[in-house]
Amino acid sequence: xxxxxxxxxxxxxxxxxxxxxxxxxxxxxxxxxxxxxxxxxxxxxxxxxxxxxxxxxxxxxxxxxxxxxxxxxxxxxxxxxxxxxxxxxxxxxxxxxxxxxxxxxxxxxxxxxxxxxxxxxxxxxxxxxxxxxxxxxxxxxxxxxxxxxxxxxxxxxxxxxxxxxxxxxxxxxxxxxxxxxxxxxxxxxxxxxxxxxxxxxxxxxxxxxxxxxxxxxxxxxxxxxxxxxxxxxxxxxxxxxxxxxxxxxxxxxxxxxxxxxxxxxxxxxxxxxxxxxxxxxxxxxxxxxxxxxxxxxxxx
Amino acid sequence: xxxxxxxxxxxxxxxxxxxxxxxxxxxxxxxxxxxxxxxxxxxxxxxxxxxxxxxxxxxxxxxxxxxxxxxxxxxxxxxxxxxxxxxxxxxxxxxxxxxxxxxxxxxxxxxxxxxxxxxxxxxxxxxxxxxxxxxxxxxxxxxxxxxxxxxxxxxxxxxxxxxxxxxxxxxxxxxxxxxxxxxxxxxxxxxxxxxxxxxxxxxxxxxxxxxxxxxxxxxxxxxxxxxxxxxxxxxxxxxxxxxxxxxxxxxxxxxxxxxxxxxxxxxxxxxxxxxxxxxxxxxxxxxxxxxxxxxxxxxxxxxxxxxxxxxxxxxxxxxxxxxxxxxxxxxxxxxxxxxxxxxxxxxxxxxxxxxxxxxx
Numbered sequence: 001x002x003x004x005x006x007x008x009x010x011x012x013x014x015x016x017x018x019x020x021x022x023x024x025x026x027x028x029x030x031x032x033x034x035x036x037x038x039x040x041x042x043x044x045x046x047x048x049x050x051x052x053x054x055x056x057x058x059x060x061x062x063x064x065x066x067x068x069x070x071x072x073x074x075x076x077x078x079x080x081x082x083x084x085x086x087x088x089x090x091x092x093x094x095x096x097x098x099x100x101x102x103x104x105x106x107x108x109x110x111x112x113x114x115x116x117x118x119x120x121x122x123x124x125x126x127x128x129x130x131x132x133x134x135x136x137x138x139x140x141x142x143x144x145x146x147x148x149x150x151x152x153x154x155x156x157x158x159x160x161x162x163x164x165x166x167x168x169x170x171x172x173x174x175x176x177x178x179x180x181x182x183x184x185x186x187x188x189x190x191x192x193x194x195x196x197x198x199x200x201x202x203x204x205x206x207x208x209x210x211x212x213x214x215x216x217x218x219x220x221x222x223x224x225x226x227x228x229x230x231x232x233x234x235x236x237x238x239x240x241x242x243x244x245x246x247x248x249x250x251x252x253x254x255x256x257x258x259x260x261x262x263x264x265x266x267x268x269x270x271x272x273x274x275x276x277x278x279x280x281x282x283x284x285x286x287x288x289x290x291x292x293x294x295x296x297x298x299x300x
Numbered sequence: 301x302x303x304x305x306x307x308x309x310x311x312x313x314x315x316x317x318x319x320x321x322x323x324x325x326x327x328x329x330x331x332x333x334x335x336x337x338x339x340x341x342x343x344x345x346x347x348x349x350x351x352x353x354x355x356x357x358x359x360x361x362x363x364x365x366x367x368x369x370x371x372x373x374x375x376x377x378x379x380x381x382x383x384x385x386x387x388x389x390x391x392x393x394x395x396x397x398x399x400x401x402x403x404x405x406x407x408x409x410x411x412x413x414x415x416x417x418x419x420x421x422x423x424x425x426x427x428x429x430x431x432x433x434x435x436x437x438x439x440x441x442x443x444x445x446x447x448x449x450x451x452x453x454x455x456x457x458x459x460x461x462x463x464x465x466x467x468x469x470x471x472x473x474x475x476x477x478x479x480x481x482x483x484x485x486x487x488x489x490x491x492x493x494x495x496x497x498x499x500x501x502x503x504x505x506x507x508x509x510x511x512x513x514x515x516x517x518x519x520x521x522x523x524x525x526x527x528x529x530x531x532x533x534x535x536x537x538x539x540x541x542x543x544x545x546x547x548x549x550x551x552x553x554x555x556x557x558x559x560x561x562x563x564x565x566x567x568x569x570x571x572x573x574x575x576x577x578x579x580x581x582x583x584x585x586x587x588x589x590x591x592x593x594x595x596x597x598x599x600x601x602x603x604x605x606x607x608x609x610x611x612x613x614x615x616x617x618x619x620x621x622x623x624x625x626x627x628x629x630x631x632x633x634x635x636x637x638x639x640x641x642x643x644x645x646x647x648x649x650x651x652x653x654x655x656x657x658x659x660x
Contacts, residue, residue: 187391200404
């Protein structure tokens, strides 16, 4: 049978092109466009080439300094949050009941923090941590510790980290729980017959079976924590000083506070590139970890 | 290594221990000899896996107890009972190599490294896994994975018993034969008690020296393959073992005479005092029924179908409403009239499905 060329197909995919163009391509290109120009009031634009990028990537300049300082803060925050949330999530998932009424109960309890809007989470902890009227802040101070997240950078960091752990560990736990539930009973029975200890069961069965969901959990948590904005903005506003100013907060200051669209655009593009690269590395490393790359069936 | 006794064992998955209708396993008592090769044979859902899991301790029975060498093990875990079990579908530890998989049960019990190595080597040789020892287990085919599962079941020399739960389901037919004969060799060499659950009569009869036939939650007969073939204790055994299965024919039996479809058959033994109101049936294997030319005094039949099984041929004939299978060397055409000759010594009488012993 002869194929009839029919260009009408283009017409059918046109809506998708249009939607993607308006939702992603055009806004992104606008940002690219801004990033190579300098703006003044009255909508006047001047060509600046890669000037903003050079300045951004040079820590000696004002812009570069701000960018790198907030970048390290972001990386530190993501690293801390991941090292706490992933093991904690696994532990919670392991401790969850497998059947009975406890399943529904624990799922609902775990899902609660995930259902609360970001800025509400921020507000809750902002009040919760206050040393005058906040239950936690007041209690810690009564215990004799000097805790004040408004004045002390370490306290501010602790508050934000605890808040993020509270907000997002459930996600990791739920994903791990799903992974655990997919393990057939025969594995546990075999392990028990093989005399495996609790730790051996975890290492030989549960962890390998959870690997895929853990990749997803780590990726999601990395992206989310690396892009964090609302909660620290509500709790600390980036302070005290600049101690909790993350890239996203810096971006908003630049773009909306100083109206430096060019600098902000360059910074957001670099920010996006970093996220994409780190995710790609994560994904590649974690999906290949522990794999035997020799072809199946052949001689070793 | 142990003798295993089951005492009044019963299990209900619904937990209603006082309702016999809900029992997946009806009250059962039996003894498994140390060093025996047993097969638990029965159709799906007859309770054989339940029985196996009770022995290994995965399932807690609603009633009764299990003794290992006379010692009550009900309070012991699977691990403490020192049982090996191979499941229907391969269970392998994905992150480990084949060798590590085989060594896993030994390492968990703290065996010295050198001993583990020799033992793993032995089992790997037996199962042709040596070339794969260093490879990741997750990359092998289903066949090879099941071999690893088998290997893990056999790697410990000191187990009380090795339980197999339809272990060859996922293995391709040619390899099945090979593995089954290997299991047999292994059984002879290691002097292990092996219990092999299957719904495949060939598998059961070739592997085991004692076959336990289960039906609807209870054991209906325990015996050698020959006993099951020649003297089925229950019509189910007659029907389930042998192909084609035993002819089971409703009959009236009086003394030395049986009447089927209006025809009187002479029996070899005397049957008196059959329980009143019981359903009385005659059972005779197709191998002991011969098709002959119609003659006076013989039971007339009409040939409906001929099955040629290669080594033997069976005619399926019709007598009134009854269908009977009979051995036939060659001939007759379908639709032809014929007569049946029964070997009187091979006819069994069943009352309510259970075999009745006749008097000489």
